[in-house]
Amino acid sequence: MKNAQWALYHVARLALALVFVYAGAVKMQDVVTFAGHVAAYQILPYALNYLVAATLPYIEFLAGLMLLLNVRVRPALVAVCGMTLVFMAALVSVLARGLEIDCGCFDPGGGQDVTAAAALLRDIGLVALMMLVWWLRSRITVRDADPPG
Amino acid sequence: MFDDLKRIGLEACVLIAFGALFGLALHHQLVLDAFAGRLVAEQRPGQGEPASTALPMPVLIDEVQQTLAAGGLIVDARGPELYAMGHIDGAVSLPLVDIDNQLPGFLGRAAKDQVIITYCSGFGCPDSFDLGVRLIESGYRDVRVFEGGYPEWRDAGLPVAEGAR
Numbered sequence A: 001m002k003n004a005q006w007a008l009y010h011v012a013r014l015a016l017a018l019v020f021v022y023a024g025a026v027k028m029q030d031v032v033t034f035a036g037h038v039a040a041y042q043i044l045p046y047a048l049n050y051l052v053a054a055t056l057p058y059i060e061f062l063a064g065l066m067l068l069l070n071v072r073v074r075p076a077l078v079a080v081c082g083m084t085l086v087f088m089a090a091l092v093s094v095l096a097r098g099l100e101i102d103c104g105c106f107d108p109g110g111g112q113d114v115t116a117a118a119a120l121l122r123d124i125g126l127v128a129l130m131m132l133v134w135w136l137r138s139r140i141t142v143r144d145a146d147p148p149g
Numbered sequence B: 001m002f003d004d005l006k007r008i009g010l011e012a013c014v015l016i017a018f019g020a021l022f023g024l025a026l027h028h029q030l031v032l033d034a035f036a037g038r039l040v041a042e043q044r045p046g047q048g049e050p051a052s053t054a055l056p057m058p059v060l061i062d063e064v065q066q067t068l069a070a071g072g073l074i075v076d077a078r079g080p081e082l083y084a085m086g087h088i089d090g091a092v093s094l095p096l097v098d099i100d101n102q103l104p105g106f107l108g109r110a111a112k113d114q115v116i117i118t119y120c121s122g123f124g125c126p127d128s129f130d131l132g133v134r135l136i137e138s139g140y141r142d143v144r145v146f147e148g149g150y151p152e153w154r155d156a157g158l159p160v161a162e163g164a165r
Helices: A002-028 A031-040 A046-069 A073-097 A116-143 B002-036 B061-069 B080-085 B096-109 B127-137 B149-155
Strands: B057-059 B073-076 B115-119 B142-146
Touching: A002 A031, A002 A046, A002 A073, A002 A116, A031 A046, A031 B002, A046 A073, A046 B002, A046 B149, A073 A116, A073 B002, B057 B061, B061 B073, B061 B115, B061 B142, B061 B149, B096 B127, B115 B127, B115 B149, B127 B142, B142 B149
Parallel strands: B057 B142, B073 B115, B115 B142
Antiparallel strands: none
Protein backbone atom coordinates (compact mmCIF):
# COMPACT_ATOMS: atom_id res chain seq x y z
CA MET A 1 0.00 0.00 0.00
CA LYS A 2 2.76 2.38 0.95
CA ASN A 3 4.61 1.44 -2.18
CA ALA A 4 1.54 2.09 -4.29
CA GLN A 5 1.19 5.54 -2.74
CA TRP A 6 4.86 6.20 -3.30
CA ALA A 7 4.55 5.26 -6.97
CA LEU A 8 1.34 7.23 -7.46
CA TYR A 9 2.92 10.28 -5.86
CA HIS A 10 5.80 10.28 -8.29
CA VAL A 11 3.63 9.60 -11.33
CA ALA A 12 1.22 12.40 -10.42
CA ARG A 13 4.09 14.78 -9.60
CA LEU A 14 5.81 14.08 -12.92
CA ALA A 15 2.59 14.51 -14.88
CA LEU A 16 1.97 17.86 -13.24
CA ALA A 17 5.59 18.88 -13.74
CA LEU A 18 5.49 18.10 -17.46
CA VAL A 19 2.28 20.08 -17.97
CA PHE A 20 3.82 23.23 -16.50
CA VAL A 21 7.29 22.82 -17.95
CA TYR A 22 5.68 22.38 -21.38
CA ALA A 23 3.25 25.26 -20.90
CA GLY A 24 6.06 27.57 -19.84
CA ALA A 25 8.58 26.47 -22.45
CA VAL A 26 6.20 26.73 -25.40
CA LYS A 27 5.03 30.22 -24.44
CA MET A 28 8.58 31.48 -23.90
CA GLN A 29 9.19 30.92 -27.61
CA ASP A 30 6.87 33.75 -28.61
CA VAL A 31 6.17 36.16 -25.80
CA VAL A 32 4.67 38.77 -28.12
CA THR A 33 2.06 36.38 -29.49
CA PHE A 34 1.28 35.23 -25.97
CA ALA A 35 0.74 38.88 -25.02
CA GLY A 36 -1.84 39.00 -27.78
CA HIS A 37 -3.59 36.00 -26.25
CA VAL A 38 -3.59 37.64 -22.83
CA ALA A 39 -4.94 40.84 -24.38
CA ALA A 40 -7.78 38.84 -25.95
CA TYR A 41 -9.13 38.17 -22.46
CA GLN A 42 -9.75 41.93 -22.23
CA ILE A 43 -9.10 41.98 -18.51
CA LEU A 44 -5.88 43.93 -18.11
CA PRO A 45 -4.91 47.37 -19.41
CA TYR A 46 -2.86 47.05 -22.55
CA ALA A 47 0.71 47.36 -21.23
CA LEU A 48 0.10 44.94 -18.37
CA ASN A 49 -0.66 42.20 -20.90
CA TYR A 50 2.99 42.41 -21.88
CA LEU A 51 4.15 42.27 -18.27
CA VAL A 52 2.13 39.10 -17.73
CA ALA A 53 3.34 37.59 -20.99
CA ALA A 54 6.97 38.34 -20.09
CA THR A 55 6.83 36.76 -16.63
CA LEU A 56 4.14 34.05 -16.52
CA PRO A 57 5.86 31.49 -18.79
CA TYR A 58 8.99 31.64 -16.67
CA ILE A 59 7.10 31.19 -13.42
CA GLU A 60 5.27 28.21 -14.91
CA PHE A 61 8.51 26.74 -16.16
CA LEU A 62 10.36 27.23 -12.87
CA ALA A 63 7.56 25.75 -10.77
CA GLY A 64 7.28 22.82 -13.18
CA LEU A 65 11.03 22.30 -12.99
CA MET A 66 10.94 22.08 -9.20
CA LEU A 67 8.12 19.54 -9.36
CA LEU A 68 10.14 17.62 -11.92
CA LEU A 69 13.26 17.62 -9.75
CA ASN A 70 11.26 16.78 -6.62
CA VAL A 71 12.63 19.74 -4.69
CA ARG A 72 10.49 22.22 -2.75
CA VAL A 73 7.48 20.33 -3.99
CA ARG A 74 4.88 21.94 -1.75
CA PRO A 75 5.89 25.57 -2.45
CA ALA A 76 5.85 24.70 -6.15
CA LEU A 77 2.37 23.21 -5.71
CA VAL A 78 1.17 26.39 -4.02
CA ALA A 79 2.56 28.44 -6.90
CA VAL A 80 1.03 26.35 -9.69
CA CYS A 81 -2.25 26.07 -7.79
CA GLY A 82 -2.38 29.84 -7.34
CA MET A 83 -1.71 30.40 -11.03
CA THR A 84 -4.29 27.82 -12.08
CA LEU A 85 -6.93 29.43 -9.86
CA VAL A 86 -6.18 32.80 -11.49
CA PHE A 87 -6.50 31.18 -14.95
CA MET A 88 -9.82 29.67 -13.92
CA ALA A 89 -11.13 33.04 -12.73
CA ALA A 90 -10.08 34.57 -16.08
CA LEU A 91 -11.78 31.75 -18.00
CA VAL A 92 -14.98 32.11 -15.99
CA SER A 93 -14.97 35.83 -16.79
CA VAL A 94 -14.47 35.02 -20.49
CA LEU A 95 -17.42 32.61 -20.41
CA ALA A 96 -19.58 35.11 -18.54
CA ARG A 97 -18.88 37.78 -21.15
CA GLY A 98 -19.43 35.35 -24.00
CA LEU A 99 -16.05 36.07 -25.62
CA GLU A 100 -14.95 33.54 -28.20
CA ILE A 101 -11.20 33.47 -27.79
CA ASP A 102 -8.37 31.02 -27.94
CA CYS A 103 -7.43 30.06 -24.40
CA GLY A 104 -3.72 30.65 -25.04
CA CYS A 105 -2.90 28.07 -22.39
CA PHE A 106 -0.27 26.28 -24.43
CA ASP A 107 1.06 26.66 -27.93
CA PRO A 108 0.74 30.30 -29.01
CA GLY A 109 1.30 29.57 -32.68
CA GLY A 110 -0.53 26.28 -33.04
CA GLY A 111 -4.09 27.49 -33.05
CA GLN A 112 -5.18 24.07 -31.81
CA ASP A 113 -5.97 25.24 -28.33
CA VAL A 114 -9.29 24.52 -26.75
CA THR A 115 -12.28 26.70 -25.90
CA ALA A 116 -12.63 28.49 -22.57
CA ALA A 117 -15.10 25.88 -21.24
CA ALA A 118 -12.80 22.96 -22.06
CA ALA A 119 -9.81 24.82 -20.61
CA LEU A 120 -11.78 25.39 -17.42
CA LEU A 121 -12.50 21.66 -17.11
CA ARG A 122 -8.85 20.91 -17.74
CA ASP A 123 -7.87 23.35 -14.98
CA ILE A 124 -10.24 21.65 -12.55
CA GLY A 125 -8.48 18.37 -13.34
CA LEU A 126 -5.10 20.02 -12.74
CA VAL A 127 -6.18 21.36 -9.35
CA ALA A 128 -7.41 17.87 -8.39
CA LEU A 129 -4.03 16.48 -9.41
CA MET A 130 -2.24 19.11 -7.30
CA MET A 131 -4.33 18.20 -4.26
CA LEU A 132 -3.55 14.54 -4.82
CA VAL A 133 0.19 15.23 -4.98
CA TRP A 134 0.01 17.38 -1.84
CA TRP A 135 -1.89 14.71 0.07
CA LEU A 136 0.36 11.85 -1.03
CA ARG A 137 3.42 13.94 -0.25
CA SER A 138 2.36 14.47 3.34
CA ARG A 139 1.58 10.76 3.73
CA ILE A 140 4.99 9.80 2.43
CA THR A 141 7.06 12.34 4.33
CA VAL A 142 5.59 11.30 7.68
CA ARG A 143 7.40 8.05 7.14
CA ASP A 144 10.53 9.32 5.49
CA ALA A 145 13.39 11.08 7.11
CA ASP A 146 13.82 13.67 4.39
CA PRO A 147 12.87 17.22 5.31
CA PRO A 148 9.39 18.41 4.42
CA GLY A 149 8.96 20.86 1.62
CA MET B 1 1.80 23.04 11.39
CA PHE B 2 0.94 26.71 10.90
CA ASP B 3 4.60 27.67 10.76
CA ASP B 4 5.05 24.98 8.16
CA LEU B 5 2.32 26.46 5.95
CA LYS B 6 3.74 29.95 6.37
CA ARG B 7 7.14 28.75 5.26
CA ILE B 8 5.65 26.95 2.26
CA GLY B 9 3.70 30.07 1.27
CA LEU B 10 6.80 32.21 1.60
CA GLU B 11 8.83 29.84 -0.53
CA ALA B 12 6.09 29.83 -3.14
CA CYS B 13 6.30 33.63 -3.26
CA VAL B 14 10.07 33.47 -3.65
CA LEU B 15 9.62 30.97 -6.49
CA ILE B 16 7.16 33.25 -8.26
CA ALA B 17 9.42 36.26 -7.74
CA PHE B 18 12.39 34.38 -9.19
CA GLY B 19 10.41 33.31 -12.24
CA ALA B 20 9.10 36.84 -12.77
CA LEU B 21 12.57 38.36 -12.40
CA PHE B 22 14.01 35.89 -14.86
CA GLY B 23 11.31 36.70 -17.39
CA LEU B 24 11.80 40.43 -16.88
CA ALA B 25 15.56 40.08 -17.24
CA LEU B 26 15.01 38.58 -20.67
CA HIS B 27 12.09 40.71 -21.82
CA HIS B 28 12.47 44.00 -19.97
CA GLN B 29 12.83 45.90 -23.25
CA LEU B 30 9.51 44.56 -24.54
CA VAL B 31 7.74 45.42 -21.30
CA LEU B 32 9.27 48.90 -21.16
CA ASP B 33 8.26 49.50 -24.77
CA ALA B 34 4.74 48.34 -24.03
CA PHE B 35 4.43 50.70 -21.08
CA ALA B 36 5.85 53.57 -23.10
CA GLY B 37 3.57 52.74 -26.04
CA ARG B 38 6.53 52.27 -28.33
CA LEU B 39 5.76 48.88 -29.82
CA VAL B 40 6.22 48.70 -33.54
CA ALA B 41 5.16 46.11 -36.02
CA GLU B 42 7.36 43.08 -36.00
CA GLN B 43 9.38 42.49 -39.10
CA ARG B 44 8.23 39.12 -40.25
CA PRO B 45 10.59 36.78 -42.11
CA GLY B 46 10.28 36.52 -45.85
CA GLN B 47 9.55 40.16 -46.42
CA GLY B 48 13.10 40.98 -47.30
CA GLU B 49 14.85 44.16 -46.39
CA PRO B 50 12.51 46.73 -44.90
CA ALA B 51 12.41 49.74 -47.15
CA SER B 52 11.29 52.55 -44.90
CA THR B 53 8.92 53.86 -47.53
CA ALA B 54 7.33 50.49 -48.19
CA LEU B 55 6.13 49.67 -44.69
CA PRO B 56 3.26 51.29 -42.82
CA MET B 57 4.34 53.23 -39.76
CA PRO B 58 2.79 52.50 -36.37
CA VAL B 59 0.74 55.21 -34.69
CA LEU B 60 -0.69 55.62 -31.21
CA ILE B 61 -4.30 56.04 -30.23
CA ASP B 62 -4.21 59.85 -29.97
CA GLU B 63 -2.96 60.11 -33.54
CA VAL B 64 -5.89 57.98 -34.66
CA GLN B 65 -8.24 60.46 -33.00
CA GLN B 66 -6.50 63.42 -34.63
CA THR B 67 -6.51 61.77 -38.04
CA LEU B 68 -10.19 60.93 -37.73
CA ALA B 69 -10.98 64.50 -36.71
CA ALA B 70 -8.92 65.84 -39.63
CA GLY B 71 -10.88 63.79 -42.14
CA GLY B 72 -8.39 60.93 -42.54
CA LEU B 73 -9.54 57.44 -43.33
CA ILE B 74 -9.63 54.71 -40.68
CA VAL B 75 -9.75 51.24 -42.20
CA ASP B 76 -10.89 48.09 -40.38
CA ALA B 77 -8.92 45.05 -41.61
CA ARG B 78 -11.00 42.46 -39.74
CA GLY B 79 -13.69 40.28 -41.23
CA PRO B 80 -17.22 41.64 -41.80
CA GLU B 81 -18.70 39.79 -38.78
CA LEU B 82 -16.27 41.42 -36.35
CA TYR B 83 -16.81 44.76 -38.03
CA ALA B 84 -20.57 44.43 -37.57
CA MET B 85 -20.15 43.50 -33.90
CA GLY B 86 -18.28 46.71 -33.20
CA HIS B 87 -15.77 49.01 -34.86
CA ILE B 88 -14.17 52.42 -34.47
CA ASP B 89 -16.88 54.96 -35.21
CA GLY B 90 -16.23 56.29 -38.70
CA ALA B 91 -14.03 53.39 -39.82
CA VAL B 92 -14.65 51.74 -43.16
CA SER B 93 -14.49 47.97 -43.57
CA LEU B 94 -11.82 46.49 -45.83
CA PRO B 95 -11.32 42.87 -44.72
CA LEU B 96 -7.87 41.51 -45.51
CA VAL B 97 -9.40 38.06 -46.11
CA ASP B 98 -11.40 39.45 -49.02
CA ILE B 99 -8.91 42.06 -50.18
CA ASP B 100 -8.69 40.92 -53.80
CA ASN B 101 -12.42 41.44 -54.29
CA GLN B 102 -12.76 44.61 -52.30
CA LEU B 103 -9.64 46.52 -53.25
CA PRO B 104 -10.94 47.76 -56.64
CA GLY B 105 -13.98 49.35 -55.00
CA PHE B 106 -11.79 50.87 -52.30
CA LEU B 107 -9.40 52.30 -54.89
CA GLY B 108 -12.34 54.07 -56.47
CA ARG B 109 -13.40 55.68 -53.22
CA ALA B 110 -10.16 56.77 -51.57
CA ALA B 111 -7.65 59.17 -53.06
CA LYS B 112 -4.01 58.07 -53.16
CA ASP B 113 -2.78 61.04 -51.12
CA GLN B 114 -5.26 60.44 -48.31
CA VAL B 115 -3.96 59.56 -44.86
CA ILE B 116 -5.03 55.99 -44.05
CA ILE B 117 -4.78 54.24 -40.69
CA THR B 118 -5.46 50.51 -40.55
CA TYR B 119 -6.32 48.47 -37.49
CA CYS B 120 -7.53 44.98 -36.53
CA SER B 121 -7.90 43.06 -33.26
CA GLY B 122 -4.93 44.58 -31.48
CA PHE B 123 -1.45 43.36 -30.70
CA GLY B 124 -0.68 39.94 -32.08
CA CYS B 125 -3.05 40.52 -34.98
CA PRO B 126 -1.04 40.97 -38.19
CA ASP B 127 -3.93 41.83 -40.53
CA SER B 128 -3.70 45.61 -40.14
CA PHE B 129 -0.01 45.54 -40.97
CA ASP B 130 -0.49 43.24 -43.96
CA LEU B 131 -3.36 45.39 -45.21
CA GLY B 132 -1.15 48.47 -44.81
CA VAL B 133 1.50 46.82 -46.96
CA ARG B 134 -1.10 45.98 -49.61
CA LEU B 135 -2.39 49.56 -49.64
CA ILE B 136 1.12 50.95 -50.04
CA GLU B 137 1.71 48.50 -52.88
CA SER B 138 -1.50 49.78 -54.43
CA GLY B 139 -0.09 53.30 -54.49
CA TYR B 140 -1.24 54.87 -51.24
CA ARG B 141 1.47 57.16 -49.97
CA ASP B 142 0.61 57.68 -46.32
CA VAL B 143 -0.50 54.46 -44.67
CA ARG B 144 -0.12 53.86 -40.95
CA VAL B 145 -1.07 51.10 -38.53
CA PHE B 146 -2.85 51.48 -35.21
CA GLU B 147 -1.55 48.40 -33.43
CA GLY B 148 -3.68 48.67 -30.31
CA GLY B 149 -6.58 48.08 -32.66
CA TYR B 150 -10.22 47.83 -31.79
CA PRO B 151 -9.64 46.48 -28.22
CA GLU B 152 -7.50 49.44 -27.15
CA TRP B 153 -9.90 51.93 -28.75
CA ARG B 154 -12.96 50.38 -27.12
CA ASP B 155 -11.28 50.00 -23.73
CA ALA B 156 -10.29 53.66 -23.85
CA GLY B 157 -14.00 54.51 -23.98
CA LEU B 158 -13.75 56.16 -27.40
CA PRO B 159 -16.74 56.18 -29.79
CA VAL B 160 -17.58 52.85 -31.38
CA ALA B 161 -20.32 51.82 -33.75
CA GLU B 162 -22.09 48.58 -34.60
CA GLY B 163 -23.62 47.18 -37.74
CA ALA B 164 -22.49 46.60 -41.30
CA ARG B 165 -20.99 49.41 -43.30
